[in-house]
Amino acid sequence: MKARGFWSKSRIVEACLIGTSFLLVGAVCLWLSLKDKSAANTADISLKGERLYSLTLDHQEEIDIPSDHGHILVDVDVGKIAVKSSPCPSQYCVHQGYKSHEGESIICAYEGLSITLRSVGGVEVIHV
Amino acid sequence: MCLSKSLLLALSTIALSLGLFSCSHNVHHSDMVYAYGTFWEVHLYEGKDEDLDEICDYIAETSRVLDLEASSVEDGLYALNHLGQVNAHPFLIDALSLALEMEKLTHGAFSYTVGDLTASWLDALGHGVLLEEEIVVDLLQKSRQTSIKIENESVIKTGEATIDLGALGKGLCLKKIKAKLDQKGFTKYLINAGTSSILFGENTSKSGETRVEIDDAPGRYFYAKNGALSVSSNSRQSYIIDEWTYSHIIDPRDGYPANNVDAVLLYGDDAAKLDALSTAYFVLGEEYASELEDMGYHVAMCKGGKVIYESAGFLE
Amino acid sequence: MNEEWLHRVVFAVLLLGAVIFTSFVGYEKRNNNARDVAHIGVMLALALVFGVLESFLPDFLLPGMRIGLANVVTLFVLYVYGFKKALAIALLKALLVSMMRGNFLSMGGYMALTGSLLSVLGMGLLRVLWKNCSVFGVSIFGALLHVLGQIMIALIYLGTPILGYLPYLLLMAFGTGALVGGLVFLLQKNRALKRYLSAK
Numbered sequence A: 001m002k003a004r005g006f007w008s009k010s011r012i013v014e015a016c017l018i019g020t021s022f023l024l025v026g027a028v029c030l031w032l033s034l035k036d037k038s039a040a041n042t043a044d045i046s047l048k049g050e051r052l053y054s055l056t057l058d059h060q061e062e063i064d065i066p067s068d069h070g071h072i073l074v075d076v077d078v079g080k081i082a083v084k085s086s087p088c089p090s091q092y093c094v095h096q097g098y099k100s101h102e103g104e105s106i107i108c109a110y111e112g113l114s115i116t117l118r119s120v121g122g123v124e125v126i127h128v
Numbered sequence B: 001m002c003l004s005k006s007l008l009l010a011l012s013t014i015a016l017s018l019g020l021f022s023c024s025h026n027v028h029h030s031d032m033v034y035a036y037g038t039f040w041e042v043h044l045y046e047g048k049d050e051d052l053d054e055i056c057d058y059i060a061e062t063s064r065v066l067d068l069e070a071s072s073v074e075d076g077l078y079a080l081n082h083l084g085q086v087n088a089h090p091f092l093i094d095a096l097s098l099a100l101e102m103e104k105l106t107h108g109a110f111s112y113t114v115g116d117l118t119a120s121w122l123d124a125l126g127h128g129v130l131l132e133e134e135i136v137v138d139l140l141q142k143s144r145q146t147s148i149k150i151e152n153e154s155v156i157k158t159g160e161a162t163i164d165l166g167a168l169g170k171g172l173c174l175k176k177i178k179a180k181l182d183q184k185g186f187t188k189y190l191i192n193a194g195t196s197s198i199l200f201g202e203n204t205s206k207s208g209e210t211r212v213e214i215d216d217a218p219g220r221y222f223y224a225k226n227g228a229l230s231v232s233s234n235s236r237q238s239y240i241i242d243e244w245t246y247s248h249i250i251d252p253r254d255g256y257p258a259n260n261v262d263a264v265l266l267y268g269d270d271a272a273k274l275d276a277l278s279t280a281y282f283v284l285g286e287e288y289a290s291e292l293e294d295m296g297y298h299v300a301m302c303k304g305g306k307v308i309y310e311s312a313g314f315l316e
Numbered sequence C: 001m002n003e004e005w006l007h008r009v010v011f012a013v014l015l016l017g018a019v020i021f022t023s024f025v026g027y028e029k030r031n032n033n034a035r036d037v038a039h040i041g042v043m044l045a046l047a048l049v050f051g052v053l054e055s056f057l058p059d060f061l062l063p064g065m066r067i068g069l070a071n072v073v074t075l076f077v078l079y080v081y082g083f084k085k086a087l088a089i090a091l092l093k094a095l096l097v098s099m100m101r102g103n104f105l106s107m108g109g110y111m112a113l114t115g116s117l118l119s120v121l122g123m124g125l126l127r128v129l130w131k132n133c134s135v136f137g138v139s140i141f142g143a144l145l146h147v148l149g150q151i152m153i154a155l156i157y158l159g160t161p162i163l164g165y166l167p168y169l170l171l172m173a174f175g176t177g178a179l180v181g182g183l184v185f186l187l188q189k190n191r192a193l194k195r196y197l198s199a200k
Helices: A009-034 B002-022 B049-066 B077-083 B090-105 B115-126 B133-144 B169-184 B271-284 B286-294 C003-025 C034-055 C070-080 C083-101 C107-129 C135-158 C160-189 C191-198
Strands: A042-047 A050-056 A061-067 A070-077 A080-085 A105-108 A113-118 A125-127 B029-035 B038-044 B085-087 B147-151 B154-158 B189-193 B197-200 B210-213 B221-224 B227-233 B238-241 B244-247 B263-268 B298-303 B306-310
Touching (some): A009 C135, A009 C160, A042 A061, A080 A105, A080 A113, A105 C160, A113 C160, B038 B049, B049 B169, B077 B085, B077 B154, B090 B147, B090 B154, B090 B169, B090 B271, B115 B133, B115 B238, B169 B189, B169 B197, B169 B271, B227 B271, B263 B271, C034 C070, C070 C083, C070 C107, C070 C135, C070 C160, C083 C107
Parallel strands (some): A125 B210
Antiparallel strands (some): A042 A113, A061 A070, B038 B189, B085 B154, B147 B154, B189 B197, B197 B227, B227 B263, B263 B298, B298 B306
8 A cells, every 4th residue: 555645756756757858848849839930942842752843932833743542732832832732531731721931841641742841041052 | 866856857958948949050031022023032141030021121112112103102203203203212312313323324325214115115025026116216215305303302303204213223222231231230141132133241151152153154153242243134034036136125325125245244342333234234235344344343244155254253 | 672562561471470479468477367368359349449439530640640549448458467468459459440441551550550569668668667657657658659659650751841740749649648547547446347357
């Protein structure tokens, strides 16, 4: 029989450990959501790990990507990109809407599609 | 004892989180603005988001001042063109003063009154035809008969032609932005106005230089840092009729599209003058290129995919 | 080796491994009577029911990300019947649910399998190394490992962008782990259940 009931020394240590690791993960999540997001000017589109396109987000275009279960429509616009339609059941990728910041991504796990935004910079090469 | 260990762990977590929050290396604020008829890319490698916003707001504001169709701007170019007299916005005064100066400096190759002529030419070329001679003569005459007078804050226009400052608007805006950035002590930035006018500060690489590759002369490039670049080029916009290339830049001296070179690149310290000069010397051609060097600028002129004139030590 | 053959090999290995393993699981120190075998059968069925029910819920971010109610069964079995049986339950559940869902030899199925495997191994190890750890701690630890296992597979298929989601998923794992732990805690407290299970 435990003298102190549930809260023995071991339990307290355990609670502290769980609490601190929770705070750590929470802090990382908070930092990720609050950090400065700069505008992206390039998007990398990959399907099942294979890079299909690397586009600059400076024009309007609709890209049709054939996938396992149908076609995925990606809408490219100036400074932003979105998945317009997808044959996946959850439609989570479509609901995410337009992404326009560096580091953001749209993932359709069902089809294996991954769109990552980045900023090519400090712009090191310019074409004139 | 276990308690103190947990406490230590908790404190280090808090310290780590605080550290993560205040982490600020690799700062890069960037945004895109549509202004002066093109997309601007503004990159600021220091400062805060507010500084970036300030620059973008300034670009948008000045763009509206020089916008030929911004009827709601009471002290802008639209008002001047339609009312003939206006208490002008400071930016407009500066733009017009610069235009007058450039007209004198470039043997008349720069003009701020060829807006109608340019628009008519672009319309005709867009339909695959040349503009009729009568129209050219008529518009040219109107252009020559149009002038402006600046008295303190007031500007008076005489004549029928439309005043168009598109040839130096971007450059002037960049010059003003540079002054603002200098005031704030910022040195790391890059502002690219549709690749025809670019303001270089330092970038985040070790050397701080940005490599500029010239599409009109493939394989040729140079390194830019703390300077301004202006490009006037046929590759932006040109028309080919009967195997002859017609550029979008009209020679104000005879009213016809300039045809001497395919591209002019000017690199120096004054973004505003460079913008106007690149347009003017696109019209003047290779013959007069050395004058630009006398003014203290680096110049490169391209034709047929090759560089036909370049300042010593400018390109690689 | 092309992908189809790879899948066939994986399937065969898993099936064979599952058959051998589950029969091997029978040979355990604890008095292995028919009653226990029946119990395990019922537990597996229960885990499958939970798994299938949860699969009707919409995917959250990645296919296979669930609250994990089926883990209540796995964790309960870990505490009452031991590590090997819990491992068997977890693996069989992952395999069978993914077969039923139709994502067996695909990312979703592999994610469930790896997550379950890592989770049960970790929980078993924790129980051995830290005997006094409460069911909450074990459950949360298991949930975290489950997420890590799933992300590992997602990483192979979707690349590094998926890592952006990792902190949020781990945060969620604390919650789901605590929930599952709480449910098992309540089950352990249930006197009627205790009496039933300890009766021979």
